[in-house]
Amino acid sequence: MKVLKNRYKREFIEVVCPRCKKTKIVCLPEEPVPACEFCKVQMIIKEILTEGKY
């Protein structure tokens, strides 16, 4: 396992495709909100998984 330096505040976001409902976990702001690889539409934020870290 690679240990990441905890230098940047990161938010883990669950995004969902509005068409096929496929979900994916991304880490903002390191990664952009992705497009669905099947539908080619912008995925939308479903839930913010990082809580109480402000």
Ligand SMILES: [Zn+2]
């Ligand atoms: Zn999709």
